[in-house]
Amino acid sequence: MKTLAEIAPFVRLALPWSYIGEAAEGTRVGYAYAFHLFTEGRGHVLVEGTTYAVEKGALLFIRPGQVHSFHHQPGFAMESYNAYCDFWEKPTALNPRFAFHPAPPEPSLMTRIEGCPELDSLPTKCSLTPYPYLVELFMQVSKSFESAHYAQQITGSLMQAFLLRWYNSFTSPNPSDYRILRITEEMERHPERQTSYEQWCEKCNLEKSHFYKLFKKETGMTPKEYLLKMKMKKAIVLLQESRQSITSIADQLGYDSIHYFSKQFSAFYGISPSRFRSETTI
Incomplete structure (x- = not known):
């Protein structure tokens, strides 16, 4: 069994995004670990048949292989910062991030998955509103993705720091109000x-x-x-x-x-x- 401290994130892509009802937001399966931090808008995300309401400050953590889709409320685009990562090894090639319905996912493209109880304990959805330092840290992953120098090292280090601090905030008895x-x-x-x-x-x-x-x-x-x-x-x-x-x-x-x-x-x-x-x- 692995621990979070053993994760060495490779960030495939990190960027701000607007969900406005495009076809790519429909039913899909991800090949990597995906994080979506919503900063504006209204709607919901469907993950493995469960509906999660979207509001400002909501973080969605979608695991590899999970079927999911995004649904914005008409008139309210859902704005987010997204990051797609490999945790246990760097891919040898920049593989596709998704398989879109109705095409079945290709198992050989799935990122490596290890047993990690700490990672498994993290929720699919939570609010980061009580933790502004986590919001800023996650946003820095996207802001650093296009860095002229050492972008891979910077984003990987930031993502690891985010995961460790998020886990601490989720498991320690810190105030939530x-x-x-x-x-x-x-x-x-x-x-x-x-x-x-x-x-x-x-x-x-x-x-x-x-x-x-x-x-x-x-x-x-x-x-x-x-x-x-x-x-x-x-x-x-x-x-x-x-x-x-x-x-x-x-x-x-x-x-x-x-x-x-x-x-x-x-x-x-x-x-x-x-x-x-x-x-x-x-």
């Missing part, structure tokens, strides 16, 4: 900021009680607990990778007192900041 995700990302970037509950609620456009319940549901922690976790995470980095004094680090993290910082650090990690630094710094 975009309002809470926005707050947790801000806490991680700037744990030193003295932001009040009222300001967090205003950014989420939620009542205080609703914000508190939703935050805890999404993260398993209260906002204060999550913020403390981010402060302690940054404290570790500063203690290991900077020569700042502990007083300076406490001040940088928004503490008025080095004693309170040391107390929280010791309670969180079971060791004082000074002892941690002496034991982990060469």
